[in-house]
Amino acid sequence: xxxxxxxAAILATTALSGAAMAEGTLEAVKGRDLxxxxxxxxxxxxxxxDEQGNWQGLDVDVCKAVAAAVLGDAGKVKYIPLTAxxxxxxxxSGEIDVLSxxxxxxxxxxxxxxxxxxxxxxxxxxxxLVKKDLGLQSVKELDGATVCVQSGxxxxxxxxxxxxxxxxxxxxxxxDTNEQAASSFDSGRCDAFTTDLSQAYGLRTRMSDPDxxxxxxxxxxxxxxxxxxxxxxxxxxxIVKWSLFAMLNAxxxxxxxxxxxxxxxxxxxxxxRLLGIDGPKGKGLDIADDWAYQIVKQVGNYGExxxxxxxxxxxxxxxxxxxxxWNQGGFQYAPPMR
Amino acid sequence: MKYEIxxxxxxxxxxxxxxxxxxxxxxxxPLSSAATVIIAVLAVYLLTPVLQWAFIDADWIGDSRExxxxxxxxxxxxxxxxxxxxxxxxxxxxxxxxxLAFVLLIALIAWMLIPRLPGKGWAGAITLVIxxxxxxxxxxxxxxxxxxxxTHRWGGFSLTLVLAFVGIVAALPFGILLALGRRSAMPxxxxxxxxxxxxxxxVPLITVLFMASVMLPLFFPEDINFDKLLRALIGIxxxxxxxxxxxxxxxxxxxxxxxxxxxxxxxxxxxxxxxLIILPQALKLxxxxxxxxxxxxxxxxxLVVIIGLFDLLAIVQAASNDPxxxxxxxxxxxxxxxxxxxxxxxxxxxxQHLEKLLHTGHGNRA
Numbered sequence: 039x040x041x042x043x044x045x046a047a048i049l050a051t052t053a054l055s056g057a058a059m060a061e062g063t064l065e066a067v068k069g070r071d072l073x074x075x076x077x078x079x080x081x082x083x084x085x086x087x088d089e090q091g092n093w094q095g096l097d098v099d100v101c102k103a104v105a106a107a108v109l110g111d112a113g114k115v116k117y118i119p120l121t122a123x124x125x126x127x128x129x130x131s132g133e134i135d136v137l138s139x140x141x142x143x144x145x146x147x148x149x150x151x152x153x154x155x156x157x158x159x160x161x162x163x164x165x166x167l168v169k170k171d172l173g174l175q176s177v178k179e180l181d182g183a184t185v186c187v188q189s190g191x192x193x194x195x196x197x198x199x200x201x202x203x204x205x206x207x208x209x210x211x212x213x214d215t216n217e218q219a220a221s222s223f224d225s226g227r228c229d230a231f232t233t234d235l236s237q238a239y240g241l242r243t244r245m246s247d248p249d250x251x252x253x254x255x256x257x258x259x260x261x262x263x264x265x266x267x268x269x270x271x272x273x274x275x276x277i278v279k280w281s282l283f284a285m286l287n288a289x290x291x292x293x294x295x296x297x298x299x300x301x302x303x304x305x306x307x308x309x310x311r312l313l314g315i316d317g318p319k320g321k322g323l324d325i326a327d328d329w330a331y332q333i334v335k336q337v338g339n340y341g342e343x344x345x346x347x348x349x350x351x352x353x354x355x356x357x358x359x360x361x362x363x364w365n366q367g368g369f370q371y372a373p374p375m376r
Numbered sequence: 377m378k379y380e381i382x383x384x385x386x387x388x389x390x391x392x393x394x395x396x397x398x399x400x401x402x403x404x405x406p407l408s409s410a411a412t413v414i415i416a417v418l419a420v421y422l423l424t425p426v427l428q429w430a431f432i433d434a435d436w437i438g439d440s441r442e443x444x445x446x447x448x449x450x451x452x453x454x455x456x457x458x459x460x461x462x463x464x465x466x467x468x469x470x471x472x473x474x475x476l477a478f479v480l481l482i483a484l485i486a487w488m489l490i491p492r493l494p495g496k497g498w499a500g501a502i503t504l505v506i507x508x509x510x511x512x513x514x515x516x517x518x519x520x521x522x523x524x525x526x527t528h529r530w531g532g533f534s535l536t537l538v539l540a541f542v543g544i545v546a547a548l549p550f551g552i553l554l555a556l557g558r559r560s561a562m563p564x565x566x567x568x569x570x571x572x573x574x575x576x577x578x579v580p581l582i583t584v585l586f587m588a589s590v591m592l593p594l595f596f597p598e599d600i601n602f603d604k605l606l607r608a609l610i611g612i613x614x615x616x617x618x619x620x621x622x623x624x625x626x627x628x629x630x631x632x633x634x635x636x637x638x639x640x641x642x643x644x645x646x647x648x649x650x651x652l653i654i655l656p657q658a659l660k661l662x663x664x665x666x667x668x669x670x671x672x673x674x675x676x677x678x679l680v681v682i683i684g685l686f687d688l689l690a691i692v693q694a695a696s697n698d699p700x701x702x703x704x705x706x707x708x709x710x711x712x713x714x715x716x717x718x719x720x721x722x723x724x725x726x727x728q729h730l731e732k733l734l735h736t737g738h739g740n741r742a
Binding site: 079080081082083086087088089090091116117118119120121123124127128130131133217240243244352353354 | 456457460464465468526528586589590591593594596604681682683684686690691693694695696697698699700702703705
């Protein structure tokens, strides 16, 4: 009831503020020569300040890509750390231009909050960590196991649903926080530990012997994480959407931040279109013709961003898995640029 | 008969010095001895691993997590991030401005603290009126050739100090006014004061901050953006004022009626009566209550973590989520606790000093 009232209130105010929105987000961003990007207040690999106070992470690279495309400079971003509760308000009220903050794409959020998801930067999902020496190959072999899990979350419900649906018995051992659950699993209290995989990998690095812990292949929930923009500004929606597509297409075509200048002289028509030498260029998006070149040059392609922040080049060491490109066994697929 | 006073013998050796003290305080009878031994054993048993972890096995020098291999505390993490913990995301070539503001504050407090120095009234006035203006321009800049530093780059311990200092400096005068309002004979003033105090005291600070950051922006037009820090500060001041008002009211009620009547008999106006007779006596009585409120406020500032401001606690939490440093949250939390403790303890000692200084014998009438 309370939730419904709140949602209605937010909806009503959003409708109001949408109407009050005279100039488009693109003009606003160009006018202030700065992109305002909402991020987390510290999620490993996605957005976290480094020792110099610079924001790093996969979500941060999305902000940088949009800034590179629109302003030609990936550094012109103001990062606004937001808690999970304030993130949508900040976007609705115009405090930020893009929300890039490990936000799961769901029907309610996409349709009832006056927001639009522009794509999926990371396909997350709930998974299981087990000790390597148990020799397990699948969650199905966990019959009768004790499982460490955080209490009061959808994680706990998903766990129960999945085991019931598969006719497996298990003993849940619940903890207040994910950290406690992980350290108890580490000390041998449980056979398995379950949480969203992106977090599981972060927690694994804290364990006494991270290499002795593996993730089982099953993923039992869908958590597609992506950037969010305000509904009703289609031009801005397109820009953010295609910034991510450009990163994906660049990876597919083998264009990296290192070789992008050589690639400019490539004869491949797809690469020519990507780098704005040919094809639609910036038309329709109303931004510079070399927008995608700037993204790849300054931020890199999707694969580079992934490896640098969450993949093998980072402390998290997350496998590409379903986040690989479509032609390499994953889900990441971008429409062609032509 | 010849009387001669014998020289006084020294007390038995086992009743003076360290041994005597121990006999008296630690081994006074079998029960006391047993308790001492048990507590000593427990202390050694419990403290040894802590000391081992925090000092003996700890890593102090290095610049990456590879330096932390000995299994003890990793203070390298704190050392590496110290600048960020203290200054947040303030541009590092500009941090001298924060330092200067801090040193000025310390100097002013020292001026008020050291009894020999003259002009205490001036020191107080400067701290409360002129210093905030100087600090404002030092911190924000955008004037006098200083670079503009947006508030979203503020963070760490300096943000904690800003929140606490502004809350304290603003809450006291407003609180006094509200307390006087609540005791006023004028019905409108009184009922407004009572309403304000009861409303703000009836909601938790976390709700106030949450409203300020989540609901308030929805009521403004899209192109007006109130600074988030300013919204939080106003929320903290409004909240703290209500508490301060009640502390001050307690002090006002402790002043005997005779003082009010004496002031009236002298023909003093209301404000003269308050400023010259009542408040100086009342404020002295209120010191423990006021300082108590300040210490609570100082610690409450860490609640801004829920609206995404990076105070000391939040920035340490964020840093311990850096993939390069994951797993050293304990060291971070200990550091935060120590910083908070030092400042709160300092305030508490200062209040005790103040009480002694202003003690004029009234307290001992009974």
